[in-house]
Amino acid sequence: MTKSPFPGFDGLMTLSRREGVDIRPTLLRVLTDLYVQASSHSEDEQRQFVELATRLIDQVDDATRAAVKARLAIYPSTPAPVMQKLGLTAAQEGRRIPLAREIPAPPASAPAPLRAPSEAERRMASNMALQPKDAAEIHDIFFRAGPSERAQILHNLEQTPLKAAPRIPTVRAKRAIQILEMAAIAGDVENFAFELGDSLILPSRVATEIVDDSGGEALAVAARALDMPSPNFQRILLFFKPEIGTSVNSVYRLSRLYDRLSDRSALVMLAAWRGSTLAVTRAKYQSSLHDSERQRARASVHQPRPGVQPGSAPAVRTGTDGSPDR
DSSP: OOOOSSTTHHHHHHHHTSTTOOOHHHHHHHHHHHHTTSSOOOHHHHHHHHHHHHHHHTTSOHHHHHHHHHHHHTOTTOOHHHHHHHTOOOOOTTOOOOOOOOOOOOOOOOOOOOOOOOHHHHHHTSSOOOOHHHHHHHHHHHHHSOHHHHHHHHHHHHHSOOOOOOOOOHHHHHHHHHHHHHHHHHTOHHHHHHHHHHHHTOOHHHHHHHHHOSSSHHHHHHHHHTTOOHHHHHHHHHHHOHHHHTOHHHHHHHHHHHHHOOHHHHHHHHHHHHHHHHHHHHHHHHHHHHHHHHHHHHHHHSOOOOOOOTTOOOOOOBOTTSSBOO
16 A cells, blocks of 8 residues: 555545545645645645545635645646646746736844843753753743754754753653543543653643644644654644644645754753753742741741749858858
């Protein structure tokens, strides 16, 4: 049997037929977007694209069909059956296509002022060990950054000599992937976050932050740390993150980031997530420990001297002749 050039889409087709789950519009958009990325395709790739696309075109709404038609109308290698299905006309051989006017380059914008690197960023580019405080700062920098900045941070982590977290055992990772995918399809956020934190040895606070992250890059890092296959990650995006799954650009951007993300980058970020927990714990108990030390010091300074116990008489000093000493 020939291996499908679109892994994961067969399973999505089966899931799309389930009651209450309709991902066919998103599936057709993603399928088309992935197909037009390559300038040429093998016969098997073309055959499977025709089979999937012609089946989905009749099952989606008009807006999706129009968007797909616009993409394939300007793609030179659109298969004839798909063009016929969409009502497109093949360009006549030898017919000249009018060229659009050249778009002027935008004016060069002033360069952004350079920001002095933080201590954590300097450690990321140095040979120093990752301390809890630095791990917490890397954690905060990553979650505050935008999509392009996050991609650059992950690229930099691959080049740094920072110590990465140990790999998750294969058996545990496979079990976690199955549970996470089932929870994603069911929309069970609570169990998804619990399994993510349990498998990656993360506190619930960090696991919830990863799950609630709207960009999706944190989820990609967590999935790569589990060595999750790309089709499984794409299915989780489509089902578990509807705000991402309904956007072709977001799905493609995160899929491309995931395929380029190295295991080392993900494991270094995992180590930073774990280390940030230590920093938060230390900060939480630092003030209470400091106050306890101050209380003990204050008590030792103002401790009263031992006095005469009730019922006892003070000692009377006597002279050599036995008479009281005056």
